[in-house]
Amino acid sequence: MLDKADFKFIFDNHFEEVRRYIFYRCGDEETASDLAQEVFMRVWEKRTKLTLDYIKPLLYKIAGDCVVSDYRKKTVQIGFAQNMKLESENISPQDQLQYEELKQQYAKALEQLSESQRTTFLMSRNDELKYNEIAERLNISVKAVEKRITETLRVLRSKLL
Structure with a gap:
């Protein structure tokens, strides 16, 4: 179980490297910062079930999942926007x-x-x-x-x- 001090330690020591990893995967600094925050929000929400033993691999696993989820979401949004544009041209x-x-x-x-x-x-x-x-x-x-x-x-x- 992680307490506030453990979480602060994890955040201070791993936030930048997680953000850089996400930036490497998505190529957008703003998205990387947002998703890195999302990673640490998920860790905070699950803090009662976590220990410091395997936290670094877990951070990267969550970060990878967040990148994939964000990519899927943006793909759907772009497809919807393109579909709406095509429909609006046919009005x-x-x-x-x-x-x-x-x-x-x-x-x-x-x-x-x-x-x-x-x-x-x-x-x-x-x-x-x-x-x-x-x-x-x-x-x-x-x-x-x-x-x-x-x-x-x-x-x-x-x-x-």
């Missing part, structure tokens, strides 16, 4: 016009909502907050958040459909 002027009209109707419908409904809805949809996070920020119950969102969706459906 007809009529579809574009319909989209703009719908966007205007949506904006008008949002303006007609009460301030509390609009705030709650936008926190949920735009900020991607969970209901309990919204409730905490607005100092209301989770049930109140659910009720506001349900009512907002009902109003938006009726106005947009």
Whole structure:
């Protein structure tokens, strides 16, 4: 089991070499720093199960896994972006016009909502907050958040459909 002093020792003695290893694998300094931090976050999370005996190989194993995971994630993001670009090139002027009209109707419908409904809805949809996070920020119950969102969706459906 690692304590804070052990973790500090590991971090101080191995962070730079882990970061250099990741940089060698990915070629981006910013990504290397982020992934090195991720490696040490994982070690911290698993500190109760670890000992100092085989920590260096473990750091490199986690670092390698993080690089592969990051590569896969970026590959998916690039593929998605390219797919969206191709789809956006094939949009007809009529579809574009319909989209703009719908966007205007949506904006008008949002303006007609009460301030509390609009705030709650936008926190949920735009900020991607969970209901309990919204409730905490607005100092209301989770049930109140659910009720506001349900009512907002009902109003938006009726106005947009």
